[in-house]
Amino acid sequence: MRSSVLPVAPTRGRLRPLGLDEVRVTGGFWARRRRTNATATLGHCHEWMERVGWIGNFRAAAQGRVHRDRRGREFADSDVYKLLEAMAWEAGHSADGGLDALIDTLTAVIAPAQEPDGYLNTAFGRPGQQPRYSDLEWGHELYCSGHLIQAGVAQTRARGEGDLAKTALRAADHVCTAFGPGGIERVCGHPEIETALVELARATGEQRYLDQASLFIGRRGQRTLAETEFGHAYHQDDLPVREASVLRGHAVRALYLACGAVDVAVETADDDLLAAVVRQWEATVARRTHLTGGMGSHHRDESFGDDFVLPPDRAYAETCAAVASVMLSWRLLLATGEPRFADLAERTLFNVVAASPSDDGRAFFYTNTLHRRRRGSAPPAHVQSPRADSGLRAPWFAVSCCPTNVARTLAVLPAYLATADDDGVQLHQYADAEIATTLTAGRAVALSVRTDYPSGASVTVRIDRSPPGPWTLSLRVPEWTRGATAWLTGPDGARRAVAPGTATLARLFRPGDLVRLDLPMAPRWIGPDPRIDALRGAVAVQRGPLVYCAESVDLPDGREVDAVRVDPSARPEDGPDGAVVAAGELTRPPDGHADDAWPYRPLDQDAPAPVAERTGIVLVPYHSWANRGPSTMRVWLPTTTAPPPPPPAPPSGKQP
């Protein structure tokens, strides 16, 4: 295995990932967000977890008073670990050692809470607490262990094995002992340990971690967890992983589990298991995913809905589910090389992951609704939000899994841009970047990418270094170009139309050669599958990979977005500052309308027609909404199309 700073390092698969030491993002959309993440979000999360006592829980545990003093939910430890993971990846491409020192300081708080046998959790197992592993349905103990392990792997890969990594190894050894053959033959209510153990096996070369992950994947669906009010599917414990046809239940749980299943499938060459997850991904993307890439339809249990249940105003679309979806797509892309996985990752990164943090990186959306009907109010700055859904981003939540998940995702984002194989380099996501790697037989390749993506139409790749023989440069042509035309221009100036999928140039490259991809960036109307009941009669706008929305701050006279109707027979046009302008109208009830009537009426009876004023409707990228104060917002906009014709009147009451 190559030594590299890799978030995911499979030993097999179609494509070889490039590490954070091989890809640098140098400018543009993601560089700005990554800078904010490094300079603001990491510190913000650290401050909050000191303030709300989640870091203090480890001190309390080491001092024997955690049964009395513990703060936060049962899974609070995991957010400290996710922050450490983010810090470790970030330290991997940072010149100064400040983050390393911070990681050591935090590790010095955490490690003393570890028990002699390696068990480490501040919520269970000490006198006055519930026994270890007594509540696998809700206790999140192995989930927390998994995040500790991922933090340890990040430290090892980014900076070399330190105390954090050693603490994680001891925890992993404990998990293998406690849950191995002859141990507790059950699973954790929240998957995460599976993918973590496989990555640890990859980082250490130790087979036993992979074996334990395989055991967990095999046990899932055997109903070793008790049924709760949400049913066995909530925990993905209704069906074995390889028998399920679609993702279901709690969305983050389902997606983390699928990541672990892909990891196990790849490392054990289990093609059936891999094919099962691919099938589940296909069905989930075709029937259970919002236009933004967001996943999860139910607030009650944070779960997927039934097929085609995708209500925009009740979209849960948890930020963490988006992070997990990107993790899954990345693993499937590496395993198969198919661009459809990068397509979904792009959609999800631009329209959910990028939507969560505020411009200053100090407030977050936990859920990412596609329709907000009431203006939000600013959450108090120093109180954690008790609710997941909010009309404005909140600085912290009672359940605050999302901020640290955004942080660790932005920290590794450069690794998602490109891969290599024996034959060349593949570009999957477009950003200003410097890429340098070595193909087989020591053939060094270096590229720089320049683009204004996602607003600009062109991506230019400059060959900075190239080996003597021919090799292949591949570029993903996004699925959103279908029905329009993308163009690829080679170093020789030859230009050809390319279809959605992968465009390749196999040739001898010379330093200074330019390759250019031109994408059809005109904004377009998007319509839903007719089986999505909640979207019938509504359309959305997408421009490149970005989904757009109407936001009330852009409407005249204090109007709200529910007054908007759009006319899909007219083409939406580019507006100023990245906005799009669509033909449409603002409606209001007719004058004198009391508006307190029963809202269902016989079709054979005339209804008062609303008053409509024709106007251009300004739409903005969805990821940017709610950065200009409280507003209402919607992605899916009803059309101005006339209602169905009235039926004939019924016969009147017969003469008695």
Add this chain to the structure above:
Amino acid sequence: MRSSVLPVAPTRGRLRPLGLDEVRVTGGFWARRRRTNATATLGHCHEWMERVGWIGNFRAAAQGRVHRDRRGREFADSDVYKLLEAMAWEAGHSADGGLDALIDTLTAVIAPAQEPDGYLNTAFGRPGQQPRYSDLEWGHELYCSGHLIQAGVAQTRARGEGDLAKTALRAADHVCTAFGPGGIERVCGHPEIETALVELARATGEQRYLDQASLFIGRRGQRTLAETEFGHAYHQDDLPVREASVLRGHAVRALYLACGAVDVAVETADDDLLAAVVRQWEATVARRTHLTGGMGSHHRDESFGDDFVLPPDRAYAETCAAVASVMLSWRLLLATGEPRFADLAERTLFNVVAASPSDDGRAFFYTNTLHRRRRGSAPPAHVQSPRADSGLRAPWFAVSCCPTNVARTLAVLPAYLATADDDGVQLHQYADAEIATTLTAGRAVALSVRTDYPSGASVTVRIDRSPPGPWTLSLRVPEWTRGATAWLTGPDGARRAVAPGTATLARLFRPGDLVRLDLPMAPRWIGPDPRIDALRGAVAVQRGPLVYCAESVDLPDGREVDAVRVDPSARPEDGPDGAVVAAGELTRPPDGHADDAWPYRPLDQDAPAPVAERTGIVLVPYHSWANRGPSTMRVWLPTTTAPPPPPPAPPSGKQP
């Protein structure tokens, strides 16, 4: 106050209720359900509550072991009380004394658990339990007391004050002491005590119970309850009752509170408070009520949604919310005399309350969705269902508030049929019935009603007894007749068209006189307000007061309801056995369609058209669904109307 078997006995108001001793239902739709309720449901609930230990909790409390042995949720006591209330009302018009004996037997189990100061709750206050009133947000202690008081009032009115009523009085006195001036100046997280205390004040003439209810109504909205993850609105503690503009938060809580507010307003002549509740009712009916009359859009917190958030496939529409809505409409009807309140009660009774119990009265819907996408499976017969939502009715639930609420509603249903005032008798709901009452000055009136309602078009009222002078017979002309014509025929044969609202005949009646109301019963298409996003492009069928639905058991070839499209330009027709047949089609994806594609597509790109086969679609009354085995079901049906025209294609990528 007249002595009568009255569920609600206001001392003021526009209309005077008639008691269960004045109105008898003698046949038809409701008589069948009432018979099943008396002969099956009451015993079913009693057996289950013995089986699951909720009755045993009282024994355990009396024996000092309840801290160890208690079963069920914190509010389990309340279901025993609601069963007792149902038994007491039923005993009020039953010839044999079996129910009285059963009430006495159960009371002998309950009363010993009462503490010397009158406190009675099996979940709190004893050694090893949480202290009394230490968890007003979730503890439901006053909610349970309220249901005990309502059971005591029922016994007093139906059979005279017995041990149950005495136990309830002691509990009420304790509540007034504990929560009166100088006591705990807070409210219960679940309203119910308010309406119960007013009714106790009416039954006993004791002012202090009314005063205590007024205190509770005034305290609500002062944020004396802690904020939970669901926000202050969940407990209606966000705004004072008289300041709120619409019902919000947990639907059953909101509706019980509104009932209590009307009761207090009526007894204290507080017209402003009454007007506030009427305004809230209007806004709730216009913007937050499903076509069936069901209320509640969110599963997460069993709450109302924002205005016009009425997703049919996620309708919560809890049976208990329907019961509470009928209670509220009845109180508002008595206070104002306005038929719109009886209209909503009719809709809710036929389409939610009647939908909950199975034909045999031994299984129940807790939620009443308007669209079921997957076939349900039969719940095991002897296990309480952990989930509220189900595709088939379940015999019992871990939270089983609904069965006993249906039982007490069916027990008092005859009282909802008619009222009197100084000038005459008003008929509000139509069923075969015998009505006998006495107007002012001892003027005895007796009527019999004969009808096949809700399937038949005619209601015939025979005057059986009439005083010498003129008086007024009023009949509600349902709101669902608007746009069609209803006819009223007087004893003289004179026939006139009558509009939705109230039709009156003021005259000298003679025994044997017949009055006939003929209603336009042809099935009709109903369309939604365009602001209800979840229903755009869909229509429903209503016939008389009954909402109809498509159910998969009526479709050919094992097809599911999501394949159905209907054509609203053709009139739906009456079919056999109460069914309706609508013109429509069954759709399926085109041959060779893989059906695993991204479900959103550019409108400028051709979409594969589904294959549609024209056919008649059989629709059945919604209340009857899921009585023929597992099925999918939907009320709102997409139309065959063509989608909006495609927009022009975007310009293709420009030459670089």
